[in-house]
Amino acid sequence: xxxxxxxxxxxxxxxxxxxxxxxxxxxxxxxxxxxxxxxxxxxxxxxxxxxxxxxxxxxxxxxxxxxx
Amino acid sequence: xxxxxxxxxxxxxxxxxxxxxxxxxxxxxxxxxxxxxxxxxxxxxxxxxxxxxxxxxxxxxxxxxxxxxxxxxxxxxxxxxxxxxxxxxxxxxxxxxxxxxxxxxxxxxxxxxxxxxxxxxxxxxxxxxxxxxxxxxxxxxxxxxxxxxxxxxxxxxxxxxxxxxxxxxxxxxxxxxxxxxxxxxxxxxxxxxxxxxxxxxxxxxxxxxxxxxxxxxxxxxxxxxxxxxxxxxxxxxxxxxxxxxxxxxxxxxxxxxxxxxxxxxxxxxxxxxxxxxxxxxxxxxxxxxxxxxxxxxxxxxxxxxxxxxxxxxxxxxxxxxxxxxxxxxxxxxxxxxxxxxxxxxxxxxxxxxxxxxxxxxxxxxxxxxxxxxxxxxxxxxxxxxxxxxxxxxxxxxxxxxxxxxxxxxxxxxxxxxxxxxxxxxxxxxxxxxxxxxxxxxxxxxxxxxxxxxxxxxxxxxxxxxxxxxxxxxxxxxxxxxxxxxxxxxxxxxxxxxxxxxxxxxxxxxxxxxxxxxxxxxxxxxxxxxxxxxxxxxxxxxxxxxxxxxxxxxxxxxxxxxxxxxxxxxxxxxxxxxxxxxxxxxxxxxxxxxxxxxxxxxxxxxxxxxxxxxxxxxxxxxxxxxxxxxxxxxxxxxxxxxxxxxxxxxxxxxxxxxxxxxxxxxxxxxxxxxxxxxxxxxxxxxxxxxxxxxxxxxxxxxxxxxxxxxxxxxxxxxxxxxxxxxxxxxxxxxxxxxxxxxxxxx
Numbered sequence: 001x002x003x004x005x006x007x008x009x010x011x012x013x014x015x016x017x018x019x020x021x022x023x024x025x026x027x028x029x030x031x032x033x034x035x036x037x038x039x040x041x042x043x044x045x046x047x048x049x050x051x052x053x054x055x056x057x058x059x060x061x062x063x064x065x066x067x068x
Numbered sequence: 069x070x071x072x073x074x075x076x077x078x079x080x081x082x083x084x085x086x087x088x089x090x091x092x093x094x095x096x097x098x099x100x101x102x103x104x105x106x107x108x109x110x111x112x113x114x115x116x117x118x119x120x121x122x123x124x125x126x127x128x129x130x131x132x133x134x135x136x137x138x139x140x141x142x143x144x145x146x147x148x149x150x151x152x153x154x155x156x157x158x159x160x161x162x163x164x165x166x167x168x169x170x171x172x173x174x175x176x177x178x179x180x181x182x183x184x185x186x187x188x189x190x191x192x193x194x195x196x197x198x199x200x201x202x203x204x205x206x207x208x209x210x211x212x213x214x215x216x217x218x219x220x221x222x223x224x225x226x227x228x229x230x231x232x233x234x235x236x237x238x239x240x241x242x243x244x245x246x247x248x249x250x251x252x253x254x255x256x257x258x259x260x261x262x263x264x265x266x267x268x269x270x271x272x273x274x275x276x277x278x279x280x281x282x283x284x285x286x287x288x289x290x291x292x293x294x295x296x297x298x299x300x301x302x303x304x305x306x307x308x309x310x311x312x313x314x315x316x317x318x319x320x321x322x323x324x325x326x327x328x329x330x331x332x333x334x335x336x337x338x339x340x341x342x343x344x345x346x347x348x349x350x351x352x353x354x355x356x357x358x359x360x361x362x363x364x365x366x367x368x369x370x371x372x373x374x375x376x377x378x379x380x381x382x383x384x385x386x387x388x389x390x391x392x393x394x395x396x397x398x399x400x401x402x403x404x405x406x407x408x409x410x411x412x413x414x415x416x417x418x419x420x421x422x423x424x425x426x427x428x429x430x431x432x433x434x435x436x437x438x439x440x441x442x443x444x445x446x447x448x449x450x451x452x453x454x455x456x457x458x459x460x461x462x463x464x465x466x467x468x469x470x471x472x473x474x475x476x477x478x479x480x481x482x483x484x485x486x487x488x489x490x491x492x493x494x495x496x497x498x499x500x501x502x503x504x505x506x507x508x509x510x511x512x513x514x515x516x517x518x519x520x521x522x523x524x525x526x527x528x529x530x531x532x533x534x535x536x537x538x539x540x541x542x543x544x545x546x547x548x549x550x551x552x553x554x555x556x557x558x559x560x561x562x563x564x565x566x567x568x569x570x571x572x573x574x575x576x577x578x579x580x581x582x583x584x585x586x587x588x589x590x591x592x593x594x595x596x597x598x599x600x601x602x603x604x605x606x607x608x609x610x611x612x613x614x615x616x617x618x619x620x621x622x623x624x625x626x627x628x629x630x631x632x633x634x635x636x637x638x639x640x641x642x643x644x645x646x647x648x649x650x651x652x653x654x655x656x657x658x659x660x661x662x663x664x665x666x667x668x669x670x671x672x673x674x675x676x677x678x679x680x681x682x683x684x685x686x687x688x689x690x691x692x693x694x695x696x697x698x699x700x701x702x703x704x705x706x707x708x709x710x711x712x713x714x715x716x717x718x719x720x721x722x723x724x725x726x727x728x729x730x731x732x733x734x735x736x737x738x739x740x741x742x743x744x745x746x747x748x749x750x751x752x753x754x755x756x757x758x759x760x761x762x763x764x765x766x767x768x769x770x771x772x773x774x775x776x777x778x779x780x781x782x783x784x785x786x787x788x789x790x791x792x793x794x795x796x797x798x799x800x801x802x803x804x805x806x807x808x809x810x811x812x813x
Contacts, residue, residue, distance in 0.1 A: 019377070020365065024319070024358060031354035038239075038347040065422035067246035067257055067407060 104130045104183040104371050105532040108649045110540050110557045111196040120170035120198045122567035122607050123163055124152075124177050125557055127649045130371035131159040133311050136182035136189070136290045139164045144174040144202060157611070158563060159184070160651070168569075168576060168605030172199025182290055185370035187313030189289040214289065214527075220281040222523035227274035228359050229519055231327065232388070233395020234268050234402075235353035241396070241426040242403065243346065246419070253342035254334075254349065260407045261345070265335065267402045272328050279321055286313055313366065320362040327355045360387045368530055372448050373653040379448055382666055386441035389434040389673075390522065394475075394515030396427060401512035404505065420504055424486055431479060433673035438472075440669035444662035451656075455531040464528040468521035475518055478511040538647050543639050547738050549573060552625055552637035559641075560648030561616055568600055568608040568625055576606025581628040586614040588621050592728035592771045597626075618645040624736060636807070638737035732772040734796060736803035744804025747797050751790030752779065759785040767809040775802040 108127040111117055124141060134154045139162050141150040152164025162179060177194045238256075247255035254261045284295065287303035290311070298304055308314040334348035361384050364370075369379030400423070407423075408416050446465055449455065456462035484491040485498040501507050540557035553569040566584055570577035582600040587593065595614035603609050615621055625637040655663075671678075734740050754760045763770070763783060779798045782788040789801060 020319075023361065027354055027358045027361075031351045034354055035347040035351040038350045039344060063245060063422050063425035065246060065419045066248045067260070067419060068248070068250075068410065 104128050104132075104181070104185070104188070105530070106192070107651075108538065108558055109194060112539070113194045114196065114201070115539075116197045116199075116201050118199075120168075121166060121196075122168075122555060122569065122603075122609070123165045123565070124150075124194075124196075125565070126162040126177075126179060126194070127558070128160045128162065128181065128183075129373060131184040132162065133182035133184050133187070133290075134159060135310055137162060138180050140178045141166060142176050142178065143170075144176075149175070165603060165609075168607055170198055173197070174202035182311070183371065184312045186366045187286050187289070187307070187311055189292075214285065216281060216285040216288070218524060218527055220278045220285060221527055222520045223274055223278035224282065225363065225523050226516060226519050227271040227278060228356060228363075229387075229391040229395040230398045231268055231271045231275065231395070232353065232356040232360060232391035233397070234264055234271070234399040235349050235356060236392050237396040237399040237427065237430075238264060239350045239353055240430055241423055245423040245426045246407070253338050254345040257407070259409070260403050263403050263406045264399065265331070267399070268331055272324065272331065275324055276328075279317065279324065283308055283314070283317055286311070286317075316362050316366045320359055323355055323359045323362065327352050327359065330355060356391070357388055360384065360391055363387060363526075367526055369445065369448065373533075373651070374448055374655055374659060378663065379445065382441045382444050382663070385437055385666070385670060386445060389437040389441070390519070393431050393434040393438065394519055396430065397508070397512045397515045400427060401508055404508065417503075421486065424482065424504065428483055428486055432483070435476065435479070436669040437666070437673050440662070440666040444659070444666045447656075447658050447662050449530040451531070451533060459531045461525070461528050461530050464521065464525040468518060468525050471514060471518045471521050475511060475514040478507055478514060481507060482511070533653075541641055545637050545639065545737075547627070547635045547637050550577065550627060550635055550637075552627065554623060554625060554637070554639055556623065556641070558647060558649050560643065561618065561645060562648055562651075563611060563613045564615055566598075566600065566610045566612070566623070568610070570606045570608065570627060577627075577629075578602065578604070578606060579629075580608070582608040583626045583628070584610045584612075585624045586612060586621060587624065588617075588619060589732045589772070590619055590728075591725060592731070592773055593725055615643055618643050622735060634807070636736065636738045636741055638735050638740075640735050728771065728773045730773045730776055732776070732799050732802065734799040734803055736806065740800050740803045741807055743797070744800035744802070747793065748789075748801050748804050751793055752801060754786050757785055759783065763805075764808050767806065772799075772802055772806075775805055779805075
């Protein structure tokens with residue numbers, strides 16, 4: 001019978017390996033998804049209202065500034 | 069427009085004094101200890117025993133590294149009389165068998181313990197006395213300061229949280245606030261990307277260096293060796309492949325290599341495919357989140373007596389949000405000067421506000437999670453107010469809280485300054501903050517100090533909960549010319565060891581076959597016969613987990629010598645639930661409330677994301693009705709399933725072993741068996757009948773009350789025994805019949 005634990009020294013019980021590896025797999029999958037999503041995502045950054053150095057304070061939005 | 073006032077001179081001096089004070093506090097804090105502790109000891113420390121125990125046993129709050137934990141027992145002259153290690157069946161139990169007939173005097177058990185969850189090593193001495201206490205012999209706990217451990221833990225945490233902060237703040241604040249398609253490589257100006265990339269590479273280098281230090285220090289701790297020996301003999305590699313610490317270290321290293329590879333790929337793509345820089349950096353935030361998780365898996369929480377897995381996840385959430393907050397502050401402090409360098413006046417203020425507004429929202433969400441999860445984690449260990457004031461853990465926690473309070477105060481000042489229209493009465497605070505950069509640097513320094521304090525806290529021993537002295541169960545009885553002594557330790561629910569000492573005419577009785585059985589008459593239940601292993605000098609040892617609930621129990625010991633009839637010694641015990649070794653503790657109301665608060669804080673942090681998901685949902689009435697129906701039906705069927713399974717289990721238990729109508733009140737000791745044998749021979753003429761053998765065959769699965777009914781009313785071809793027998797006499801016959809089970813062919 002296959003009985004080779006991946007992590008040999010679990011201190012939290014027999015589910016150590018399963019939980020650790022499952023979490024690792026989930027995060028790596030999410031990481032891959034984030035990579036793909038960000039790669040495909042067009043940068044929705046240059047909104048018409050976005051101020052730059054040339055804009056004055058009155059036309060600015062408080063959380064967007066296109067850095068040159 | 070907000071005037072960029074330079075900070076007053078007094079303010080600068082206050083800052084410098086505060087930083088110096090923090091530094092002194094950090095240096096002055098006593099670091100390092102271990103996370104685990106002894107939850108039960110037999111014999112208790114400084115116990116005075118009438119006669120020598122057969123063994124010493126020490127139960128710990130968490131599992132131990134088998135290869136690196138040992139116990140040595142010395143007498144008062146310093147001579148080693150016994151040694152032992154981690155129990156084969158229970159990796160939280162350290163045990164050593166003692167020689168028989170130890171003379172009166174003082175004995176010292178030296179424990180060297182490596183805890184599995186974090187690899188911490190402690191040495192501890194425990195004392196017990198046989199006969200009378202001996203003055204001047206004391207136990208001790210050696211909590212050695214390990215500056216290397218504090219160094220690698222603080223450096224690791226600081227580097228990894230900074231890395232997490234760089235990638236997360238890049239994705240969540242810098243690009244949304246400043247991003248521009250005119251900068252294809254990462255959407256930020258090259259000067260900003262270069263600064264962040266250099267900081268990330270430096271943090272990666274520091275993280276790798278700290279990992280190298282970690283495994284060497286662990287090898288030194290496990291083998292009690294110096295650096296040179298640890299490297300020359302390869303002890304670090306044994307620590308890597310042979311311990312749980314090594315498992316987590318390897319996982320952390322692999323993830324750091326992954327993060328380094330992703331960052332390297334982003335550098336490679338810088339010119340060739342600049343559009344890929346941003347995906348690599350965003351993906352790296354997830355890799356770093358996993359790296360942070362490897363610290364939580366080896367944190368205090370892993371050794372918690374209360375829901376260890378919940379503790380690990382809460383600790384992980386805490387570390388992640390600290391990373392986003394404190395690491396993010398570090399990333400901002402590093403990138404803002406170069407990012408804002410080309411700007412001045414109102415443009416500079418707008419650029420600063422854009423990113424601070426976004427980071428402020430992120431930090432506010434993180435702050436709630438940090439506080440709630442921090443409270444939960446602290447309540448795992450702080451159970452009384454005295455734990456805060458009289459333990460090193462309480463001191464380290466207080467230091468961390470003090471620093472965190474300073475961090476919150478500076479963050480609040482920024483929050484006020486960013487929203488002058490809402491906080492007009494705090495205008496003086498806004499003027500102090502001025503152009504943000506000095507206070508941002510202060511906030512980053514405070515954040516780094518909090519991270520260092522967190523490293524200290526993780527290396528500080530937790531408060532040990534009070535445990536009541538619970539001596540093992542012990543009794544002695546005479547059976548003919550034998551003296552039979554039985555010690556059950558720990559004498560509670562769960563796994564117990566049974567030490568049976570046989571003497572005959574004052575001499576150890578060796579070469580006997582000794583069998584032991586536990587029985588609970590109130591349930592008419594008997595465990596299997598366990599063969600006791602002979603340990604020499606008349607000591608026979610068995611272990612079983614049969615005692616699984618409190619109440620009145622019997623322990624039956626049969627001694628069989630070649631050519632002699634079996635001797636029976638029977639002991640009656642009252643097993644109490646509180647005598648069990650403390651392997652877990654129930655949550656208090658505060659623990660539950662803190663967990664709910666932590667969940668609420670996480671929910672609040674994810675509220676904007678949930679809102680975005682909500683806006684994308686199809687909320688037509690028919691769809692909502694179907695969705696709610698499915699959820700309701702799923703919950704309903706799940707509950708029904710659980711109830712059905714529980715009922716089935718209860719019915720099975722009741723069918724297999726129903727509560728008896730009659731409870732055997734006669735302890736089946738030698739006297740009862742002798743009476744039963746005589747009564748059976750006189751009043752039950754069964755031996756010559758065919759069904760007698762059938763009954764003997766069925767004894768293992770026949771209950772005492774069924775035997776009682778057979779004696780009273782007959783069974784199949786067996787007639788009832790003499791009707792003049794009293795109930796007690798019938799039970800004596802039942803006890804005697806039970807002995808025929810052992811005589812079966």
